[in-house]
Amino acid sequence: MEKSVLLSSLQNIIEKASTVLPEDIRRALEKSFTEEREASVAKDTLGMIIESAVCSKESTRPICQDTGSILAIIKSRPDESIILIEEAIHEAVKILTRNGILRQNCVDPVTGQNTGDNTGKHVPQIHFVPIDGPTTVSVMLKGGGSENVSTQYSLPDSSLEAGRDLDGVRKCILDAVFKAQGKGCSPGILGVCVGGDRASGYLLAKEMLFRRLDDENPCKILGKLEETVMEQANSLGIGPMGLGGRTTLLGVKIGNAGRHPASFFVTVSYSCWAVRRISAELDSEGRISEWL
Numbered sequence: 001m002e003k004s005v006l007l008s009s010l011q012n013i014i015e016k017a018s019t020v021l022p023e024d025i026r027r028a029l030e031k032s033f034t035e036e037r038e039a040s041v042a043k044d045t046l047g048m049i050i051e052s053a054v055c056s057k058e059s060t061r062p063i064c065q066d067t068g069s070i071l072a073i074i075k076s077r078p079d080e081s082i083i084l085i086e087e088a089i090h091e092a093v094k095i096l097t098r099n100g101i102l103r104q105n106c107v108d109p110v111t112g113q114n115t116g117d118n119t120g121k122h123v124p125q126i127h128f129v130p131i132d133g134p135t136t137v138s139v140m141l142k143g144g145g146s147e148n149v150s151t152q153y154s155l156p157d158s159s160l161e162a163g164r165d166l167d168g169v170r171k172c173i174l175d176a177v178f179k180a181q182g183k184g185c186s187p188g189i190l191g192v193c194v195g196g197d198r199a200s201g202y203l204l205a206k207e208m209l210f211r212r213l214d215d216e217n218p219c220k221i222l223g224k225l226e227e228t229v230m231e232q233a234n235s236l237g238i239g240p241m242g243l244g245g246r247t248t249l250l251g252v253k254i255g256n257a258g259r260h261p262a263s264f265f266v267t268v269s270y271s272c273w274a275v276r277r278i279s280a281e282l283d284s285e286g287r288i289s290e291w292l
């Protein structure tokens, strides 16, 4: 892959992630807008969110002032190009920070100093997945406020009367939504991992947020659970920004991972409406060959 071509592609991908709300999320917001009561705070709030997203796209400005945490997942053949891609991501992030497309969001937790360019130890977070196929790059900018209300449960949980079964999972997810009210900038989108360990649970839950809102869960049982949680969460009356209304969630995406016999984790990655995610395929020179 060509270094300069890769850099330009990565800049393009991350800039688009920051400034263009994914189509499926925009459509879900518009549908919710039509479903909220006339002259309600909820309808006004959704109207402002939609208008703001249109302005961001038209003026190539960030959808939200909070860049969030930058996550990149690269699927590629395990050759030397993965090093070039990693370097290009770092460089692209620095350039976009200088250009005001990304806010300086990386703080050294020991010194309290902001690194100033959105790079630092383990930042941006980059994961490589070896595949025998074309290279794809997926980027997510996930808001700090919503990350703060992401959470993990260990079943059984007596405080929720939640056992080690799918009904227990449902109780955990609804508890997370209830506790997030007024925080995390709803309407939210949930990525959930059932099973795994504490570390894989958080990563897989976040990866669920890459799924389109209108996709179908390949596991029918989890698909049914997604529908149930959506329905029950949206009957809580929390509403956009926690100000009341019918739209508390825009989507729920549940995946699973094998668990240790002694553990049963349920991990909820809560995203605000401004989940900025994007995926693209690169050709052998590093050019964007397709938006995915």
Ligand code: SF4
Binding pocket: 064, 065, 066, 067, 068, 142, 143, 144, 145, 146, 147, 184, 185, 272, 273, 274
């Ligand atoms: S939680 Fe989301 S919408 Fe709220 S400030 Fe952070 S990025 Fe923006």
